[in-house]
Amino acid sequence: MPDPIRVAAVGDVHLADDLRGRYAPLLEGISEEADALLVAGDLTQHGTLEEAEAFADEFGAADVPVLVVLGNHDYHSGAERDITRLLEDRGMTVLEGTSTTLDTDAGRLGVAGVKGFCLGFLGRSAADFGEPQMKAFTSHGIETADVLRKALDDLGDEPDVTVALSHFAPVDETLVGEPKEIWPFLGNYRLGEAIDETGVDLALHGHAHAGREKGLTPAGVPVRNVAQPVIQAAFRVYDVVPRRSA
Amino acid sequence: MNEQLARDLERDIATDPRTNELGIRVQVRGDHLVVSGEVASEERRATVIEVVREHDTGLEIVDHIMLSAEPGPGGPGHEQIEPPQRS
Ligand SMILES: [Fe+2]
Ligand SMILES: [Fe+2]
Numbered sequence: 001m002p003d004p005i006r007v008a009a010v011g012d013v014h015l016a017d018d019l020r021g022r023y024a025p026l027l028e029g030i031s032e033e034a035d036a037l038l039v040a041g042d043l044t045q046h047g048t049l050e051e052a053e054a055f056a057d058e059f060g061a062a063d064v065p066v067l068v069v070l071g072n073h074d075y076h077s078g079a080e081r082d083i084t085r086l087l088e089d090r091g092m093t094v095l096e097g098t099s100t101t102l103d104t105d106a107g108r109l110g111v112a113g114v115k116g117f118c119l120g121f122l123g124r125s126a127a128d129f130g131e132p133q134m135k136a137f138t139s140h141g142i143e144t145a146d147v148l149r150k151a152l153d154d155l156g157d158e159p160d161v162t163v164a165l166s167h168f169a170p171v172d173e174t175l176v177g178e179p180k181e182i183w184p185f186l187g188n189y190r191l192g193e194a195i196d197e198t199g200v201d202l203a204l205h206g207h208a209h210a211g212r213e214k215g216l217t218p219a220g221v222p223v224r225n226v227a228q229p230v231i232q233a234a235f236r237v238y239d240v241v242p243r244r245s246a
Numbered sequence: 247m248n249e250q251l252a253r254d255l256e257r258d259i260a261t262d263p264r265t266n267e268l269g270i271r272v273q274v275r276g277d278h279l280v281v282s283g284e285v286a287s288e289e290r291r292a293t294v295i296e297v298v299r300e301h302d303t304g305l306e307i308v309d310h311i312m313l314s315a316e317p318g319p320g321g322p323g324h325e326q327i328e329p330p331q332r333s
Contacts, residue, residue: 004326004327006324010317014286018287018289018290019286019287022316022317023317026317033324045266046263046266073266076266201327201329202327209269209284210269210284222327228314228317229269229284229314232314232315232317233317234317235317236325237323237324237325238324238325238326238327239324239325239326239327240327241326241327241328241329242329243329
């Protein structure tokens with residue numbers, strides 16, 4: 001079996017000044033066990049620049065590339081663009097309908113990322129029908145999946161391992177534990193369809209704090225909910241075996 | 247009535263800029279107002295209770311809020327993800 005690419009991930013750290021000091025000591029030296037650190041959104045509690053600074057200070061301690069998507073909390077203060085700029089100035093990669101590749105000792109890692117949005121799951125999803133507000137809600141959910149599909153298409157089959165990173169959940173299996181009534185606000189089956197159509201090896205998401213870690217897409221791609229309250233660790237590491245040589 | 251009060255409080259805890267905690271549940275049990283769920287720090291727990299106190303409910307507040315576990319280093323080892331069996 002070829003060497004795996006080691007992908008560390010966490011989400012929903014909801015940083016603010018009161019949580020300073022909680023992550024940096026655990027992320028120093030992470031290169032010994034991971035090739036990259038992916039963060040699945042809700043980096044901050046209220047989406048302020050001050051909180052983004054706390055996130056950058058804590059996660060800047062990691063000695064591997066840090067790739068993030070934003071979450072709904074990071075949009076709360078309308079400062080998502082400034083947050084993106086701040087994180088990129090600090091050397092992090094912020095993905096939103098975009099993708100990037102990294103060369104590791106075990107091969108090339110491709111990551112496509114998007115925040116995602118609500119919509120729900122087959123048979124229990126919002127429909128593009130009725131009032132303009134309902135259509136706007138639904139079409140934003142659909143659009144966000146189209147954007148992820150495009151970012152994954154851009155990667156093509158060039159990476160040895162492809163990871164899809166989102167804040168909202170692409171499947172409902174990782175939502176078990178959350179009240180069913182709110183599932184349509186936690187994820188979006190179209191994200192899962194985009195993942196199934198584009199040769200993804202691992203899908204990572206957050207947002208569902210009371211969900212569970214493991215699930216699969218309809219086509220069998222492993223999905224992991226890495227929300228910090230779910231994994232109860234500073235990060236989880238997934239050793240993803242390259243497809244090509246398997 | 248009680249149900250309405252509980253939902254109003256949950257909404258306020260979610261939307262109050264001091265808290266913005268979406269994972270807090272409120273239930274009325276007799277003379278008690280039970281506040282449960284999970285937050286990331288002691289300070290955040292205290293602020294949730296403060297927001298609840300500002301409502302004059304006449305009920306005794308019971309704090310069942312849990313603190314999220316402090317993150318430990320890297321969880322239990324690594325999980326190996328093997329390529330999906332696609333045809
Ligand atoms: Fe979150
Ligand atoms: Fe979220």
